[in-house]
Amino acid sequence: MTAAPEKLRILVASHGHPAIAKGGAEIAAWRLFEELRAKADCEAWFLGCEGDVADPHARITQPFSEREYVYAAQGFDWFRFANPDPLFPEAFTDLLHRLRPDVIHFHHYGRFGVEVFHIARRALPGVRIILTLHEYLAICNHFGQMVTRPHFHLCHAASPIACNRCFPDIERERFFLRRLYLQRYFAEVDHFIAPSAFLRDRYVAWGLDAARITVMENAVAPARTDLPPVTRQDKLFRAGFFGNISALKGIAVLLEAARLLRAAKVTGIVIEIHGEYRLQPPEFQAAFLERLAKAGSNVLHAGPYDETSVDALMRRVDVVVVPSIWWENSPVVLQEAQRNGRMVVCSDIGGMAEKVRDGIDGYHFSAGDPQALASLLQRLAGAGDDAPIVTPETSEGATNITVAEHWRLYRLRAMR
Amino acid sequence: MGVSGRGYIDFYGHASDVDHYILGGWASEDLSEMVCAGLLTLLFEDGELTGSASGAIYPRPALGGLGTGIVICVTADRPMRGRLQAVMLGAGVDRISITPSKDGAAVDEEALAEMLAPILPHVSRALPRFLMERLNPDLMMIRGAIDLLGTADGIRVICGWAPLGQLCERQVEATWSASGTTTTDPATVMLYERDGLVAPSVGVVLMIPATAGAQAQHPRDATGSVRFQLDGETVVLSPTPSVQIVDGERLRDALRPLLPRLERGHAHDRLTRLAAPRSYRGGNTLGSLSDVVRLEIDEAIACPPNGLVLLGWLLANPSTVESLWLHSGPFVTKLQPEQRISVARGGGVEEIGRELGLFDPRCGFIAFIPEGYERDASSYLEIRTQRGEVAYRDLPAPRLSGRRAIEALLDGCDFQYADLEPAFDNVLGPAIRRLNQDRLARPQATVTIQFGTPHPAPRCSVIVPLYRRLDYMDFQVGLLAADPPGRDVELIYVLDDPPLRRDAENLAALLHARFDVPITLICLAENLGFAPASNIGLRTARGTFVCLLNSDVFPQGPAWLDRLCDRLDTNQSLGIVGPMLLYEDGSVQHRGMSFRKLPQFGHWFFGDHPGKGLKPEPGGGLAPCLSITGACMVLRRDLAIEMGGFDEGYIIGDFEDSDLCLRVQDLGLSCAVDLDERLLHLERKSQASSALRWRMNLTIYNAWFHQRRWQTVLTGLMSPGTT
Structure with a gap:
């Protein structure tokens, strides 16, 4: 009798759940979870969030499938991404002890709070923590967009002075503390994923270690293959x-x-x-x-x-x-x-x-x-010569490539 | 104009301290008015002196009508030498002279003063003020009388009258002189319109606060007098022969009639406080205290037989109030410090505190006096201050009882951590316990309505209290009736919500008509809570077994109840059994209860539902546990009766289920969840919202009650190593 090959246990976590609300990060996380769940050598779970649920049954529940969990967040500090819920640490720790994942891959840290990385580390000292960065949220308080308030000029770098100009009601010191707070918890993340090199560079300039960031696309659904070819009547x-x-x-x-x-x-x-x-x-x-x-x-x-x-x-x-x-x-x-x-x-x-x-x-x-x-x-x-119609290569396997890249990262035992 | 009169100077001298020559003598009537003003020349042997003169006349009866006495003053910055030859009055043709009489003599200053002494009282108003003040200040005082004198709370009060011609209030320095000693203290003087006086006389009240000097010179006799400056005038008040000298309560009695005549203001307030009666005569005398103390009682709640809860607020500096006492009929009870717990108090009280300079957001209080209240007796609070002063506060009549009283008590508090245990042990716990006992001691009127013919010998009686929501009953009866007809089950609904009685009757009639199952509907005359309602159902039940069921628990298939009864039939050591309960999404609501200590709530044991919200784990059979939920529990009826049902000391609905399970385990029987039976439970949706503060605090009360009964047992059961 041979032992079955050990499966890699992965918890994908996102600040939302596509069955509750659809946003880019939660869809990306969900797509990834679906891809992982389909792999024979992987045990995957999904932990989503719902904001401000009145009187939840428990902090972490399973309203959907056996492999899905939802954390009922109770208020959140969206300025420094801090979670004020005193019951979250124990609930999350209990879940981790129940699932014992090898890897936790976070898409976003809203609703969990950046402290979640520390709680995960305490619960499972050997767990590999991966975070996909969405937008420039840690860098910029303006919804992570890096455009100025109120006139939407492009912003090239955050600083307490610059951020205070966008948010005159928030003192410079608070922007300093915001960054201090976020970076303290980011230090407990083993590896970051940046969906673009541009975003990676912004985060490196902000203070993340370049060696701990890999550029990798988010998983998206494959193109539909059941559609008839388009026939166009007009010349528009x-x-x-x-x-x-x-x-x-x-x-x-x-x-x-x-x-x-x-x-x-x-x-x-x-x-x-x-x-x-x-x-x-x-x-x-x-x-x-x-x-x-x-x-x-x-x-x-x-x-x-x-x-x-x-x-x-x-x-x-x-x-x-x-x-x-x-x-x-x-x-x-x-x-x-x-x-x-x-x-x-x-x-x-x-x-x-x-x-x-x-x-x-x-x-x-x-x-x-x-x-x-x-x-x-x-x-x-x-359609003159100066601007001919171009057709980008359609790579059918884009998702597979993305998942394979993720998989390679998950299997790296020594990430740091 | 011809002037023919004569005049003579009897004495004259230079008063160097006022730089005047002062001359005394007499003159005939027609001259006398001329001496009072104008230029005047004094002819001396060595020269003459001219200066402006002032003078006064006064009656000298000894002259026998020849003339009047005169006093003349002439400015002279130095004395002249030689004898006075003549005094020239007036100017030009009217110039006349007065000659010194043959005894008229120059006198030195001391003799001058002596000679003037008998005269000055007669001329005090006519001579220039500054002269009079120098020559004899006593003569310039405004004199008044004292007819009431005494001390209360260390404040000396002097009442009388004086010809002051105005109404005002002033701060002054008052000097009391008696028996050769004087003391001077700051004082408040109030002038008021007093009956029986003729203008310019007005009534005078002087308040001289307690100082060491004032205390020592307590005016016990009628020989002293008080002097003060008022708008530049010196006022002297002296006791009348019939002056009333009273202290303390008698002084207050004498002062109170004056109060309406005095101008309102700060001084009036002080006098009002001073004059307030010190023995309780109804009302609020806190204003009479020297310190600021505000005490309001929002609610007095009788806790029979002789207890009293007070809800209110107290604003005072921390060291001001020494003690509070409850007087009620024969009782005089000191409120012990631990019997009064502080709570936050809004409703504008903070604003009042700010105005008084007292910042205490937790100035509200809940106090409990277990023994010391007699319901129909006169009751009031006595407030003693560190200074030794005493004030009284009347109490509102108790109006709340039962559930409303418990709500009022719990609505204002938010205790946790260190505050929680003393608050519940000393005040909230014992008070609520009494209120609940009183509530349940009243006769419980019930009306039982039978729909259909009940089963003659049911195997199991299902007892469901109804509260707030009736719509679940529609679903529940429908699902219960999905079992084959004719089964030996008795359905007892206990309506614990009197306003819904008509609706419940109509619904029960409809459900009986629809499903043809017998339904017993028991309607309570007042809302009693889960435990009493279940117990009333239990007393009606006839089944071998009873199933205590919440209205929001729904079976998912037939025969579940029979199988749970079978478990009890086949397992004699099993006391209570219940099914696994699932939420609407299929996750676990209940699969047995354990306990955990909540640090914010006194580290007391609270029910803990392992696996709640998660999908059920595989596995079935009987799972023993410390407790199961009262949402659905099945036990033998005789055991339930022996246990007395749920303990009604748990109010409305918490912890009575685990209490029953622990009591059953005390008998050596076990409790278990049958993991093979799965019912739906829309937990708590039929209960009042837990967002209500009093409801949340009532859960803590129930936890306290549970803790005090079971802490030793549970500590043993929950400690590691025990199973």
Whole structure:
């Protein structure tokens, strides 16, 4: 009788749960969990969170499947990512003692609090703790976007002085303490994953050890294979925007570019906007709807979409436009465009510029410049020699590569 | 104008301290008015002196109508030499002269003063003030009378009257002179309109606070007098022959009638405090204390037979109040410090504290006096201060009892850690215990309504208290009735929520009609709580077994109850058995209870549900445990009766289940969860929200009650190494 090969035990943890609320980090964590769960040599569990549950049955419960746990968070300090719940340490420790994972992979540390790394280390001294960094949250208090308040200028580095300028009500000292606090707990993480080199560099500049960060994409769903080929009746050039409709996603740049095209009497270009605007502040919603009403027939707001329909919608457009006016990191929309073979037009900054190679996977335009975007779309619609249509390689195995990279990292026994 | 009068100077001299020549004599009537003002020249042998003159006339009856006495003052910065020859009055043609009489003589200053002495009282108002003040200050005083004199709380009070012609309040330095000694102290003087006086006389009240000097010179006789300066005037008050000299209570009695006549203000407040009666005569006399003490009683709650709970607040400097005493009928009871616990008190009291300069966010209190209250007797609080002063505070009549009283008691407190144990041991615990006993001692009126014909000899009686939510009953009866019809089960619902009686009757009728199962509905006349409601059901039950069940527990299939009864039938050492209970999402709500000590709550034992919220672990059979939940427990009826059901000392619903399990284990029987039986439990949703503070504190009360009974047993059971 031979002993079965020992399975690697992995707990994937995220600040949300896709069955409760869908956000980038929790979807990435969930995708990863699904991939790991499918592996024969892996025992995987998922720990999600739900915020401010009134009167929960217990702190950590199993409302879903046997392999899923949900922590009912009770209040949270989103400034320094500290968890004030006195019952969390014991509940989390009990769970770790029950599951005995070899690796805990955190996507995000919201709701758990950065102290979670220490609690994990105390509960299981030998456990390997991995953290995928989402956005620039530890660096920047402005939702981790690294754009200034209130005017959304690009920010290149955080400092107590600079951050205090964005948040005049928060003293410089508190920004110093915030960083001190976060770095004290980040020190207990064995290895970090940065979805883009750009993000890695920002975190290294902020103070993380470069040797402890690896650039690795988030796992995304594979492209749907059940879709019929797209047949187009018209000769229109369709540029599609996919994502939450917000100021930082550059929606104003896109609408202004549409207005410039119409003013220049350019026909034959249609801009489709796919996404939800009702998650934004009321003033933004009002401004968006007003602009939309004034936009001409070359703009179409198609409403929200979800991950089951995105592939079909993308295949109907000629180009995916990503006009974000913040750095981005590794926006899912780029991976979605790639797996559907769509060319991308994006701002020439940060993670977007890194992931989309100018002239290979698509084209860059000067971030925040509607005229540049309008000209670029016009040239692409004309498909002249100066801007030929390019088709990015669709790598069917992107997810497999990502999972394999993760797996390699999980198996490294000596991470530090 | 012709002037023909005559005048003579009897004496004259230079008063160097006032730089005046002063001349005394007499003049005929027509001259006399001229001496009082104008230029005047004194002719001396060696020269003359001219200066402005002032003078006064006074009656000299000895002259027999020839004239009046005169006193003339002439400014002169130095004495002249030689004899006075004449005094020239007036100017020009009216110039007349007065000559010294033949006995008229120059006198030295001492003699001058002697000669002036008998005259000055008659001319005091006519001569310049500064002169009079120098010549005889006594004559310039405003004189008044003292008709009431005494001391209370170390404050000397002097009442009388004086011709002061105004109404005001002033701080002064008052000098008391008696028997050759004088003391001077700061004092408050109040002038008021006093009946029976003619203007300019007004009533005078002087308060001289206690000082060493004032104490030593207690004015016990009527020979002294008090003097003070008021707006530049010297005022002297002297006792009348009939002056009333009283102290303490009699002084207060004498002062109180004055109070309405005095202007309101700070001094009035002080006098009011001073005058407040010191023996209890109803009302609040805290204002009479020298120190600031505010004591308000929000609620007095009788805890029969002779206990009293006081909810209120007390604002005073920490060292001010020496003790509090409850007077009630024959009882006089000192409130021991540990019987008064501090609690946070909002409702604007903080604001009052700030105004008084007393910052105490926990100025609220809950006090419990176990023995010392007689319900229908006159009751009040006595407050003694460190100074030795005493004040009284009346008490509101008790109005709360039973559940409302317990709520009021628990709503205001938030004890944890070090505060918790003394609060419950000394105040909350014993008080609530009494209130609960009193509540349950009342006759419990019930109405029993039978729907359908009950089974003649049920194997098991299911007893379900109903509270707040009736809608669960619809689901529960439906699921219970899914068992084959005709089964030997008796269904007893106990409605512990009187306002819902009509709804419950209608619903029971509907469910009986729908499922044709007999239902016994017992309606309570007041809300008693889980333990009493279950016990009332138990007394009605006829089954061999009873199943004590919550209204939000639902079976998932048939025959579960029979199988649980079988467990008891086949296992004689098993006292109580229950099923595993699951939440709606299939995770564990209950698979047996253990205990854990909660540090914030006195390290007392609280029920702990291992595996709660997680998926059930594999495995079945009977799992022995220290306790099982009262949400669903099955036991022999005779055992339940022998145990007296749930202990009703647990109020509303907590801990009575583990108490029953521990008592059953005391008999040598065991408790277990049957892991093969799984029912749904929508735990606590049928209970009042735990967000209510009094409800949370009631759980702590129940924990305290449980702890005091079981701490030794549980400490033994829970210590490592014991099984």
